[in-house]
Amino acid sequence: MNPRNFGKIKNADGIGDTKNMRCGDIMKIYIRVEKKGGKEIIKDAKFETLGCGHAIATSDMICEKVKGKTLEAAKEIGYEDIKEDLGEFPQVKIHCVALAQYALKEAVEDYYKKTKKK
Amino acid sequence: MKKIYLDYAATTPVDSKILKAILPYLKKNFGNPSSIHHFGQRALLAMEEARKKVADFLGCQPEEIFFTGSATEANNLAVLGLVKALKQSGKLIGKAHIITTKIEHHAILEPCRHLEKQGIEITYLQPGQDGMVKISDVEKSIKENTVLVSIMYVNNEIGVIQPIAEIGRMLSDKGKKNKIYFHTDAVQAVNYLDCNAQNLGCDLLSLSGHKIYGPKGVGAIYVKKGTPIEPLIYGGGQEGGLRSGTENVAWIAGLGEAIEQIQKDPLGTGEPKIRIKSIIIKKLRDKLIAGVLKSIPNSSLNGSRVYRIPNNANFSFKGVEGEAVVIALDQEGIAVSTGSACSSKSLEPSHVILGLGLSEEEAHSSLRVTLGKYTSEGEIEALLKTLPKVIKKLRKISGYNPLS
Numbered sequence: 001m002n003p004r005n006f007g008k009i010k011n012a013d014g015i016g017d018t019k020n021m022r023c024g025d026i027m028k029i030y031i032r033v034e035k036k037g038g039k040e041i042i043k044d045a046k047f048e049t050l051g052c053g054h055a056i057a058t059s060d061m062i063c064e065k066v067k068g069k070t071l072e073a074a075k076e077i078g079y080e081d082i083k084e085d086l087g088e089f090p091q092v093k094i095h096c097v098a099l100a101q102y103a104l105k106e107a108v109e110d111y112y113k114k115t116k117k118k
Numbered sequence: 119m120k121k122i123y124l125d126y127a128a129t130t131p132v133d134s135k136i137l138k139a140i141l142p143y144l145k146k147n148f149g150n151p152s153s154i155h156h157f158g159q160r161a162l163l164a165m166e167e168a169r170k171k172v173a174d175f176l177g178c179q180p181e182e183i184f185f186t187g188s189a190t191e192a193n194n195l196a197v198l199g200l201v202k203a204l205k206q207s208g209k210l211i212g213k214a215h216i217i218t219t220k221i222e223h224h225a226i227l228e229p230c231r232h233l234e235k236q237g238i239e240i241t242y243l244q245p246g247q248d249g250m251v252k253i254s255d256v257e258k259s260i261k262e263n264t265v266l267v268s269i270m271y272v273n274n275e276i277g278v279i280q281p282i283a284e285i286g287r288m289l290s291d292k293g294k295k296n297k298i299y300f301h302t303d304a305v306q307a308v309n310y311l312d313c314n315a316q317n318l319g320c321d322l323l324s325l326s327g328h329k330i331y332g333p334k335g336v337g338a339i340y341v342k343k344g345t346p347i348e349p350l351i352y353g354g355g356q357e358g359g360l361r362s363g364t365e366n367v368a369w370i371a372g373l374g375e376a377i378e379q380i381q382k383d384p385l386g387t388g389e390p391k392i393r394i395k396s397i398i399i400k401k402l403r404d405k406l407i408a409g410v411l412k413s414i415p416n417s418s419l420n421g422s423r424v425y426r427i428p429n430n431a432n433f434s435f436k437g438v439e440g441e442a443v444v445i446a447l448d449q450e451g452i453a454v455s456t457g458s459a460c461s462s463k464s465l466e467p468s469h470v471i472l473g474l475g476l477s478e479e480e481a482h483s484s485l486r487v488t489l490g491k492y493t494s495e496g497e498i499e500a501l502l503k504t505l506p507k508v509i510k511k512l513r514k515i516s517g518y519n520p521l522s
Contacts, residue, residue: 001446001508006515023459024467024482025439028517048517052441052460056515092465 001053003060007046014114016106020099025051027059029103033071033111040111042066042074047103054093055100057086062100071108077101119451122497126329126429126490127274127306128455132372133331139375140333143368151365152356161367168374175377176323176340177314184339184357185370189305189326190225192339193268195350195360196301196322197229200266201238203346215239215264219251220473222270223303227469230268239263247475248422249278253288260292266299271307271318275457275470275486276421277430279311286319299345305329309380310396310427321345327369331491332376336369399489400428402498406487407431409502414509415520420471420484429489432457434471434480435509437518443485446508452501457484 009030017028032044045063049056061082066074079097083089089097123131132140143164149157151165166180173180186192197216204210218230220242230240241259245251251269267289271282282302289300301322304313308325315323322345327336341347341360353362411417416436435443440456447454455461457468459482467481487501513520 001442001449001511003515008517023465024478025460026516048515050437050516050518051439052458053445055439055460056442092463 001056003047003056005046005060005063006048006056008048009044009046012107014107014109014111016103016108016110018099018103018106020095023052023095025049025055025096025099027051027055027099027103029059029063029100029107031066031104031107031111040071042069042071045104045107047100051096051099052093054089055096058082058096058100059103061085062104066104071111075101075105075108077104120500122452122500124487124489124493124497124501125453125455126493127277127486127488129328129334130331130490131492132333133376133379135379136332136372136375140368140372143371147367149367151367152354164371165365165367168370171374171378172325172338175313175381177316178340179343181358182315182340182343184341184360185365185373186337186339186361187335187363187366189303189324189329189337190223191350191361192324192326192337193223193225193303194229195339195347196324197226197233197266197268199347199350199360200299200301200322200345201233202348202350204265206348207346209346210265213237213239213263214266215241215261217241217243217256217259217264217267217269219243219245219269221245221249221273221275221470222268223274223305226268226270226303243269245278245474248425249273249276249420249470249474250422250425251280251285253281253284256285257288257292260298262296264296264298266301268301268303268322270303270305271311271313272304272427273421273470274306275468276432276474277306277427277488278421279307279425279427282318282320290319306427308377310429315340315342322347327373327376330376330380332372333369336366336373338373395491396428399491399493402493402495403429403431403489405495406489406498406502409498410505413502413506417509418480420474420476420480429493431487432471433485433487434476434483435485436479436483437516437520438483438509438512439516440482440484442512443483443505443508446512447501447504450504450508452504454501455486455488457486458482 012030013033014031019026028048030046034043047059049059147160149161151162169180299321305326321342323340328334420432440458441460459467471481
C-alpha cells in the first residue's frame, strides 16, 4: 500500500476517469504532455483510485510505465506489461488492468480533444 | 510484528481445552461408532456424551440433535429436508411458501433460490435500516400455503439480533390450522445469547463448531420431535437416517466440549463464564466504535447500535474501498474483513449491507471487525491507532476530501 504516483496534476493536459459498474472501483488518471523531438511524450502521470489493492497497484504501475512514452505507445500498455512488475493477477482481478487502461486512454483522448480546440 | 486477529465472525482458533477433548478420538479411541466391539462402543459413548451436552444447552432431548459437517449443511437440511418431507408425505398440496429475509446467510438464501426454481414461493423480507426484521412484517407475509419461516438469530456481518422468541410465539399462535415450521440459524448467537429451543419457540436450529472455538467441519441441527424432515445424504443410515456417513467422532467431541465451555462457570460467581466474557468483549467493542466514529470523519456504523451482539462492529468509510483497507491493515498485522465487492469471488457487494437499504458505495467501503474471547484492550488500542492512518492514506490515494 505504498504507491508512488497518487495525486492530482494541476491544469493537467489530459484527464480520464472511469468507474467499473460491477465492483464499484473508480479510477482517475491525469497526464502532463510535452513535445519532444516532434513527438508528444507523457512527461508525468498521476492517479486517484478508489479501489482494491490490485486496482491501486495497477493504476500506480500504469502511471509509472507511461512516463516518457509517446501517447500512442502509452495506449498499448496492458496486462502483459503490468504483469512484469506486479506478477500474475488472479482471474477475478484482471479487470482492474482493463479499468486502468481505459482511464489512460480517456486521458489521452481528452488531451487530443483539448489540443484540437487550440 | 505482532499479529492481531479481529475476524472472529469468520472463524475462531480451537481452544486448548477443546483440542484436548478432540485428540483421544483420533488415534487412541478411533473406533467407528457403528462397530459392535469395544473400540466402536467407546467412540459411540463419546459421541452420545457430546450429543447430550448440545441437547442440554439447547434445552431439548438428545434424540433431537443431529450432527452434520457444517452449519451450512444444517441450514440446507432445515430448508430442503423439510420441504422434501412435506412433499413426500403428501402434505404439500399446491405451491408451498417460505418466508425468510434478504440478509440471511447464503447457506439459507441459496437453498431457497434452488427451491424457487422448483416452483416454491419465497418471500424475502426487507429489514429496516437498523437490520431488524419487524414481527408484523413476518405476520403479514403469512399465507395459507406457508410452511416454513427461516430467520437467522444473529447476522454474521452486522451482528444484529432478531426477535426470534417473539416471532416463535407469534407463529405458534398463528399456525393452529396449518403448522408453520420455524427455523433459526443460530451460528453467531451461540456464544452470547439464550439458545433454549423452547424459549425461542423454534422447530429447527443450526449451529457451527468453528465459530465457538471448535474445529471447522462440524455442525449440528436441532429438529423438534414431530418435525417432518428428510435426509440430503443417503447411505449407512447414521444419525437416525438423517445424515449418513461415518460420524466425525473427534470433531463431534470437540463440538460438545465447545458447547460445554460456553456454559462453564470457573469463576464461581454464579454467572456463566460466557456472560462475564461478553461484558469484557462488549466494553472493548464499544470503545472501538466510539473511537472510530470520533477519530475518522465521514464514518458510520452499519446496523442497530442496541440490538447487536457484544463482539461485532461494522463500519462504512466514505472515499475508500474495503478490500484495500483490509490489505493495508493486514500489512500492519491486523486481520479484519469487508463486505466490498472486490473481496468476494462473485464481485458482488455484501447483500447484507445492500439489504439494509444502504448504497453500493456503503457496501463497497464497509469494514467488519469482530472480537473474541482472546481479544485484549491492547489490540483494540492498536487498531484505533492504525485505522485512522490507513483511512487517511487511502483517502489521499482516492482523492477523497472529507471536508469538501
